[in-house]
Amino acid sequence: MFPIIEKTVLNQDVVKIKVSAPLIAKKAFPGQFIIFRVDEYGERVPLTIADYDREEGNITLIFQLVGNSTRKLASLNVGDAILDLVGPLGVPTEVPDDVKSVCVIGGGVGCAIAYPQAKHLFNEGIEVDVIAGFRNKDIVILEDEFKAASTNFYICTDDGSYGIKGLVTAVLQEKIDSGKKYDMVIAIGPIPMMKFVCKTTEPYGIKTIVSLNPIMIDGTGMCGGCRVTVGGEIKYACVDGPDFDGHKVDFNELMRRNGTYREQEHECRMMKQAVK
Amino acid sequence: MANMAMEKVPMPERDPKERAKCFEEVSTGYTAAMAQEEATRCLGCKNMPCVNGCPVGVKIPDFIVKIASGDFEGAYDTITMTNSLPAICGRVCPQESQCEGKCIRGIKGEPVGIGRLERFAADYMRTNGKKKVDAPAKNGHKVAIVGGGPAGLTCAGDLAKIGYDVTIFEAFQVAGGVLMYGIPEFRLPKQIVQEEISNLKDLGVNIKTDMVIGKVLSIDELMEDGFEAVFVGSGAGLPRFMNIPGEALVGVCSANEYLTRINLMKGYLDEYDTPVIRSKSVAVVGGGNVAMDAARSALRMGAEHVYIVYRRSEAEMPARVEEVHHAKQEGVEFLNLNNPVEIIGDENGRVCGMKCIRMELGEPDESGRRRPIAIPDSEYVLDVDTVIMSIGTSPNPLIRSTTSGLEANRRGCLVVNEDTMATTKDGVYAGGDAVTGAATVILAMGAGKKAAASIDEYIKSK
Numbered sequence: 001m002f003p004i005i006e007k008t009v010l011n012q013d014v015v016k017i018k019v020s021a022p023l024i025a026k027k028a029f030p031g032q033f034i035i036f037r038v039d040e041y042g043e044r045v046p047l048t049i050a051d052y053d054r055e056e057g058n059i060t061l062i063f064q065l066v067g068n069s070t071r072k073l074a075s076l077n078v079g080d081a082i083l084d085l086v087g088p089l090g091v092p093t094e095v096p097d098d099v100k101s102v103c104v105i106g107g108g109v110g111c112a113i114a115y116p117q118a119k120h121l122f123n124e125g126i127e128v129d130v131i132a133g134f135r136n137k138d139i140v141i142l143e144d145e146f147k148a149a150s151t152n153f154y155i156c157t158d159d160g161s162y163g164i165k166g167l168v169t170a171v172l173q174e175k176i177d178s179g180k181k182y183d184m185v186i187a188i189g190p191i192p193m194m195k196f197v198c199k200t201t202e203p204y205g206i207k208t209i210v211s212l213n214p215i216m217i218d219g220t221g222m223c224g225g226c227r228v229t230v231g232g233e234i235k236y237a238c239v240d241g242p243d244f245d246g247h248k249v250d251f252n253e254l255m256r257r258n259g260t261y262r263e264q265e266h267e268c269r270m271m272k273q274a275v276k
Numbered sequence: 277m278a279n280m281a282m283e284k285v286p287m288p289e290r291d292p293k294e295r296a297k298c299f300e301e302v303s304t305g306y307t308a309a310m311a312q313e314e315a316t317r318c319l320g321c322k323n324m325p326c327v328n329g330c331p332v333g334v335k336i337p338d339f340i341v342k343i344a345s346g347d348f349e350g351a352y353d354t355i356t357m358t359n360s361l362p363a364i365c366g367r368v369c370p371q372e373s374q375c376e377g378k379c380i381r382g383i384k385g386e387p388v389g390i391g392r393l394e395r396f397a398a399d400y401m402r403t404n405g406k407k408k409v410d411a412p413a414k415n416g417h418k419v420a421i422v423g424g425g426p427a428g429l430t431c432a433g434d435l436a437k438i439g440y441d442v443t444i445f446e447a448f449q450v451a452g453g454v455l456m457y458g459i460p461e462f463r464l465p466k467q468i469v470q471e472e473i474s475n476l477k478d479l480g481v482n483i484k485t486d487m488v489i490g491k492v493l494s495i496d497e498l499m500e501d502g503f504e505a506v507f508v509g510s511g512a513g514l515p516r517f518m519n520i521p522g523e524a525l526v527g528v529c530s531a532n533e534y535l536t537r538i539n540l541m542k543g544y545l546d547e548y549d550t551p552v553i554r555s556k557s558v559a560v561v562g563g564g565n566v567a568m569d570a571a572r573s574a575l576r577m578g579a580e581h582v583y584i585v586y587r588r589s590e591a592e593m594p595a596r597v598e599e600v601h602h603a604k605q606e607g608v609e610f611l612n613l614n615n616p617v618e619i620i621g622d623e624n625g626r627v628c629g630m631k632c633i634r635m636e637l638g639e640p641d642e643s644g645r646r647r648p649i650a651i652p653d654s655e656y657v658l659d660v661d662t663v664i665m666s667i668g669t670s671p672n673p674l675i676r677s678t679t680s681g682l683e684a685n686r687r688g689c690l691v692v693n694e695d696t697m698a699t700t701k702d703g704v705y706a707g708g709d710a711v712t713g714a715a716t717v718i719l720a721m722g723a724g725k726k727a728a729a730s731i732d733e734y735i736k737s738k
Contacts, residue, residue, distance in 0.1 A: 069549060085486060088491055089488065220674055
């Protein structure tokens with residue numbers, strides 16, 4: 001069992017928890033993920049590690065309430081415990097030594113995963129620009145944290161209710177146009193956002209890393225559920241990723257495959273609500 | 277005088293129509309009277325050919341003679357001297373190519389039903405006063421087992437019996453490996469797997485779940501932590517796909533994923549959250565036991581048509597004869613000598629058909645089986661909405677990629693000395709699918725057993 005030691009509701013749909021998991025905290029690096037199972041009846045669900053404290057022996061998870069399992073996880077409070085937590089899984093994000101300037105882009109709850117990347121790189125002495133995009137002002141998260149872990153911080157909202165009005169790609173394009181040289185872009189967020197960030201950087205040949213979150217069960221290279229097509233080859237996000245070269249990822253296929261169980265998840269939720 | 281009946285005492289089974297709709301166990305097991313009758317068919321051969329056919333060396337004629345005389349507990353004790361998981365082996369071993377394949381009675385008529393008798397003895401003791409085993413006195417030496425599947429459980433059991441302090445590190449939430457995630461409930465009830473594992477716990481075996489070795493702890497760290505030897509039984513790895521067009525469509529999955537959702541994650545029970553693909557018409561590609569398991573599971577999940585699409589003929593099928601027989605009885609349709617060439621999708625990217633080509637058999641290939649050859653212009657489209665790929669796996673990469681000094685061959689299987697199961701790293705042994713690639717439960721158990729003996733020798737000689 002993995003006790004929850006801190007819980008913060010970041011916005012109506014996003015919750016942050018700190019979980020005691022000393023062994024995982026000891027080994028975790030940015031880009032890696034865990035798989036949780038809330039209780040005996042729950043699914044195994046992957047979540048990227050948002051932060052870790054090796055001394056205190058805990059990890060931080062920030063997640064959006066999208067399905068039954070994340071709702072169950074959000075219903076736990078300090079003092080409760082998660083039944084199963086496995087990790088750290090996947091390959092940590094690799095940043096080559098010659099990289100001096102990075103643009104980290106987060107979209108929505110993807111900012112939760114973009115944040116440890118920014119923090120890690122910033123602490124390594126690399127110049128880090130962060131572009132964080134949200135639908136509107138109400139769902140902005142981690143603003144202060146990002147400010148403390150970046151050289152320049154840009155925030156934008158789809159409706160202009162906070163920061164710059166527009167999409168993260170527009171801000172990125174403007175930076176590139178104004179002569180800003182990035183050695184690398186790390187984009188984490190909804191699949192369409194990652195896809196269009198890659199389209200933006202491709203003409204300039206800027207290496208762009210994306211973090212994928214496909215359907216997954218075991219997370220150790222057994223079930224094959226998380227297979228994605230990268231550069232025309234089958235890759236497994238759990239053991240080959242979850243980071244991939246964004247210019248090679250087949251995003252349309254990923255989007256389709258992630259919808260495999262959508263109807264059933266919806267029915268499942270409706271049924272459970274009906275029972276209540 | 278032995279009972280000279282030509283056929284085995286038939287195994288009681290649920291009606292195929294009834295069982296194809298539920299996950300209850302198909303074969304319900306011998307009664308004591310049936311077991312005693314079958315046991316009298318054994319000739320008690322002096323040279324015991326059957327024992328030579330058993331990877332864990334169960335003293336078969338000895339336990340059978342005890343069943344014949346009604347000493348069921350004695351029979352159980354004889355089996356468990358060499359086999360820690362009899363209720364499992366009695367159900368899932370390919371007896372026809374092992375013990376029963378060597379049985380003299382099989383030359384003229386059916387061999388003795390050794391598997392059924394082993395199962396009977398184990399089930400009898402499970403339900404009638406199982407003895408509580410006391411953990412043997414510890415010898416003070418620690419051994420780590422990576423992976424709680426058949427290889428690891430067997431290795432752990434054998435070492436614990438002679439006093440080792442054994443800890444199994446299991447990646448999933450529950451130990452059992454393929455016995456839990458792969459083999460379906462209707463063939464191997466999970467309750468039985470857990471009871472056999474609980475017998476190991478009684479012997480003093482520790483089980484740590486949610487531990488992915490190679491990630492949360494490395495093998496080197498385990499050894500620094502005081503484990504004097506490590507056995508790696510990390511099992512099957514990445515599922516293979518055919519590399520044909522359409523494999524990324526929604527509705528295509530590996531048998532590993534399909535079975536894990538249903539078995540380990542209990543997707544067939546309403547109270548579990550696990551979603552499983554809902555299918556009307558399913559093609560399972562492959563001819564092994566896993567393919568049969570997936571096909572029979574698909575029927576039980578409500579599919580109207582389930583096809584086995586296999587590129588060779590039934591004679592070459594690697595699946596157990598009994599599984600093929602059961603699958604046919606339940607209504608699985610066999611399309612042998614057929615090979616998929618493309619999976620076809622609708623406008624939403626969902627599977628709506630699979631193009632196959634008919635095959636014929638040519639000369640034998642390197643496997644000794646006749647090579648399947650495509651018949652030109654024989655393509656046709658099979659009407660399916662789900663395709664389950666069951667064409668094997670390649671070993672799990674996690675251990676070899678995170679452990680220095682551990683050699684793997686070009687297929688990614690760990691290299692071992694086949695006599696000792698020692699890897700290229702001192703103190704590290706390996707067995708099961710991690711070494712052989714996809715194989716059977718009992719071969720993995722045989723490897724675990726051999727490794728346990730080597731580990732004992734290794735630690736004693738230090």
